[in-house]
Amino acid sequence: VQSCARCGELARELFAARAVPRLLELAQNQNFDISSEAFGTLRQVLLAQKDVAAEYLQAEFQTFFSQYHEFLTQDEAYTLLRQALHLLSEILLDCSFSAIMSRYVAVDGFLQIHMNLLLHDSVPVQLNAFHVFKTFVANPNRPPRVEQILCKNRDRLVRLLTSFASKQTDDAAFSGDIQAVLEILEAM
Numbered sequence: 001v002q003s004c005a006r007c008g009e010l011a012r013e014l015f016a017a018r019a020v021p022r023l024l025e026l027a028q029n030q031n032f033d034i035s036s037e038a039f040g041t042l043r044q045v046l047l048a049q050k051d052v053a054a055e056y057l058q059a060e061f062q063t064f065f066s067q068y069h070e071f072l073t074q075d076e077a078y079t080l081l082r083q084a085l086h087l088l089s090e091i092l093l094d095c096s097f098s099a100i101m102s103r104y105v106a107v108d109g110f111l112q113i114h115m116n117l118l119l120h121d122s123v124p125v126q127l128n129a130f131h132v133f134k135t136f137v138a139n140p141n142r143p144p145r146v147e148q149i150l151c152k153n154r155d156r157l158v159r160l161l162t163s164f165a166s167k168q169t170d171d172a173a174f175s176g177d178i179q180a181v182l183e184i185l186e187a188m
Contacts, residue, residue: 014045023045085117127174154188
């Protein structure tokens with residue numbers, strides 16, 4: 001399947017054949033090898049032919065993300081949670097998926113998922129969640145509900161993100177991102 005994903009026409013067939021929902025199901029398998037292989041294949045399918053994947057995600061936005069968010073709300077599968085956050089940030093920060101990112105950051109329920117992940121016990125999960133969270137804050141066209149949630153939680157978010165800055169002092173890009181998000185939040 002991973003080889004097929006590299007060819008545009010075959011990738012379209014994979015999406016049409018509903019391979020993505022099946023890969024999402026298999027990625028939740030209790031067997032680590034099956035889960036890992038399924039998630040790796042999902043990653044390849046979504047990133048190898050970005051234009052085809054973007055079309056699919058646009059058409060299946062609600063269905064895909066309702067299933068995908070199961071990875072982000074289950075504490076039992078730590079590795080899968082980290083992989084899912086990383087892949088999601090790759091997708092949302094890639095210009096090929098800009099329309100998907102715009103839709104994603106307009107959903108207040110999605111913001112709440114990532115705000116909760118900022119509070120996760122694991123620092124790597126918190127840092128991965130930040131990379132998605134920053135897209136909500138940086139969006140200049142925030143819907144009123146997203147704006148309201150950010151404003152209501154501004155002080156707590158500023159304190160939390162200030163503590164993040166001390167956790168990653170050796171990463172200049174991350175420090176710059178934290179500073180930019182803090183400036184936006186403080187101006188709200």
